[in-house]
Amino acid sequence: MTIETVETHKAHGGVQGVYRHRSAATGGTMTFAVFMPPQAAAGPVPVVTYLSGLTCTHANVMDKGEYRKAAAALGLAVVCPDTSPRGEGVANDDAYDLGQGAGFYVDATEAPWAPHFNMWTYVTAELPALVAAQFAVDPARQGITGHSMGGHGALTVALRHPGRYRSVSAFAPIVAPMQVPWGQKAFPAYLGADPARWRGHDAVALIEDGARLPEILVDQGTADSFLDGQLKPDLLQAACDKAGIALTLRLQDGYDHSYHFISSFMADHLAWHAARLKG
Amino acid sequence: MTIETVETHKAHGGVQGVYRHRSAATGGTMTFAVFMPPQAAAGPVPVVTYLSGLTCTHANVMDKGEYRKAAAALGLAVVCPDTSPRGEGVANDDAYDLGQGAGFYVDATEAPWAPHFNMWTYVTAELPALVAAQFAVDPARQGITGHSMGGHGALTVALRHPGRYRSVSAFAPIVAPMQVPWGQKAFPAYLGADPARWRGHDAVALIEDGARLPEILVDQGTADSFLDGQLKPDLLQAACDKAGIALTLRLQDGYDHSYHFISSFMADHLAWHAARLKG
Numbered sequence: 028m029t030i031e032t033v034e035t036h037k038a039h040g041g042v043q044g045v046y047r048h049r050s051a052a053t054g055g056t057m058t059f060a061v062f063m064p065p066q067a068a069a070g071p072v073p074v075v076t077y078l079s080g081l082t083c084t085h086a087n088v089m090d091k092g093e094y095r096k097a098a099a100a101l102g103l104a105v106v107c108p109d110t111s112p113r114g115e116g117v118a119n120d121d122a123y124d125l126g127q128g129a130g131f132y133v134d135a136t137e138a139p140w141a142p143h144f145n146m147w148t149y150v151t152a153e154l155p156a157l158v159a160a161q162f163a164v165d166p167a168r169q170g171i172t173g174h175s176m177g178g179h180g181a182l183t184v185a186l187r188h189p190g191r192y193r194s195v196s197a198f199a200p201i202v203a204p205m206q207v208p209w210g211q212k213a214f215p216a217y218l219g220a221d222p223a224r225w226r227g228h229d230a231v232a233l234i235e236d237g238a239r240l241p242e243i244l245v246d247q248g249t250a251d252s253f254l255d256g257q258l259k260p261d262l263l264q265a266a267c268d269k270a271g272i273a274l275t276l277r278l279q280d281g282y283d284h285s286y287h288f289i290s291s292f293m294a295d296h297l298a299w300h301a302a303r304l305k306g
Numbered sequence: 307m308t309i310e311t312v313e314t315h316k317a318h319g320g321v322q323g324v325y326r327h328r329s330a331a332t333g334g335t336m337t338f339a340v341f342m343p344p345q346a347a348a349g350p351v352p353v354v355t356y357l358s359g360l361t362c363t364h365a366n367v368m369d370k371g372e373y374r375k376a377a378a379a380l381g382l383a384v385v386c387p388d389t390s391p392r393g394e395g396v397a398n399d400d401a402y403d404l405g406q407g408a409g410f411y412v413d414a415t416e417a418p419w420a421p422h423f424n425m426w427t428y429v430t431a432e433l434p435a436l437v438a439a440q441f442a443v444d445p446a447r448q449g450i451t452g453h454s455m456g457g458h459g460a461l462t463v464a465l466r467h468p469g470r471y472r473s474v475s476a477f478a479p480i481v482a483p484m485q486v487p488w489g490q491k492a493f494p495a496y497l498g499a500d501p502a503r504w505r506g507h508d509a510v511a512l513i514e515d516g517a518r519l520p521e522i523l524v525d526q527g528t529a530d531s532f533l534d535g536q537l538k539p540d541l542l543q544a545a546c547d548k549a550g551i552a553l554t555l556r557l558q559d560g561y562d563h564s565y566h567f568i569s570s571f572m573a574d575h576l577a578w579h580a581a582r583l584k585g
Contacts, residue, residue, distance in 0.1 A: 035567035036564050036567075037527075037560040037561050037562065037563055037566065037567070037570075038566035038567075038569065038570055039569070039570045041572070043566055062429070090369050090370050091369050093372050093374075093569075095372075095566075095570075096372065096375075096569075096570075096573070097564050097571070108371070180315065183331035248316075250316065264563065281316040282316050283315055283316065283480065287316065287317035287322055287374075288315075288316070288317075290318070290320045290374070291317050291319070291374075291375075291377075292318075
């Protein structure tokens, strides 16, 4: 496993880097960002993975997420993957919510997506192993978060790896993709027509089917234009209530779906993760 | 004076907006960003103007500057203008350091720049009046800062308006444009061949010619690739020492010229401004 350093910058006492590598999971070159806090000079630090939303690359949250100051203060590494395979020879769609930039954190089984769109394997296996091998992080102390489609990714990845992630949060996540237009478009395209094959990638369905986490933090803006049609946090609340999962769902008055919302609550989320990862 | 709202987002309890207006100074449409902190709901707040560097628009610092959290906590408005006139009919140059994106905060007297490149008048007169008329800011409590070319702008604007700006700082400023390649290219193009006409736009020359400020804060990264060739903070230090200006020049180990440097010290700068503006 080798990685190429695209750029590094000292930031808030740590190092923000962008890296590139040849991915076996996606069959192409993937780019990701890692922030290493100053505490990493003294030994492995806890690591939080941030999964991004539709249309994003690793760069959106790196530029606009405002995570470095809090991560440096808390001693957290932050890993930011891309949202899909990209490039020539990789299938795509003209729509913003399918294809490149819209991997939905699944391993596609259907044409034309199956050869490259294996973001589930990428974010749950290949990238964590690469990061653990190349950076001073402690794989025993991992947290995961994400925004929108990436919030869906964070919840489903954590629900299916209950021993691995000690802390889980999300910003305006898609909590029940099977029940909303984004998922109802992407899941048949990537996973085929049988809804039974979608349940492993739907947080609410996973909870209904028995998956458990001790606790989850979710922030959701009340002025988010996707709130009623695509996000539906009440469905997650109902599933968690029934399953005994301690969901902290905070409705943030007047915030929209943008990085202005994410950055406003990023420090809160990282503090939440740090409290659970540093024990 | 009317402005058009391009977008607004709730952020860190305040409002980040982008606005557009017809500018008399530049003879075209100008875009700028304003962050209003939550304290503005209770009455006018102090205002800090941030002038950006070469190639930037209002958006670079808005996206990457990480100023909102500190500004919201301190109760400061932050105004971020563009760096030049833009658009069809506005002169330009293929180089990144002349023309659109490189206004150098002067009023051009030379062809082809003179009709639109009047950023001095724009940032010292037109925009402050517009902001004072349209936003809940207190013009008696103004500070100014900037990066690189914008640091040059902040220093020269403040030196020539000693009663107006109660606080002045800069990130990696061009302190003596007459003595470095960027200025030696831009000043003849915009202001003509006579160096006597450049001195009013050179911080070191202004101080040599008698301009005074009580104090200035400057941060400069030691890994900045422009440090030796274009920035030369030692020239500002020498001029301030001779003139009795209290310059706090901090050499920040390992930081480069990017927004990773700016964002790392933004909260420090805003706290510096707030301490001088809130009295």
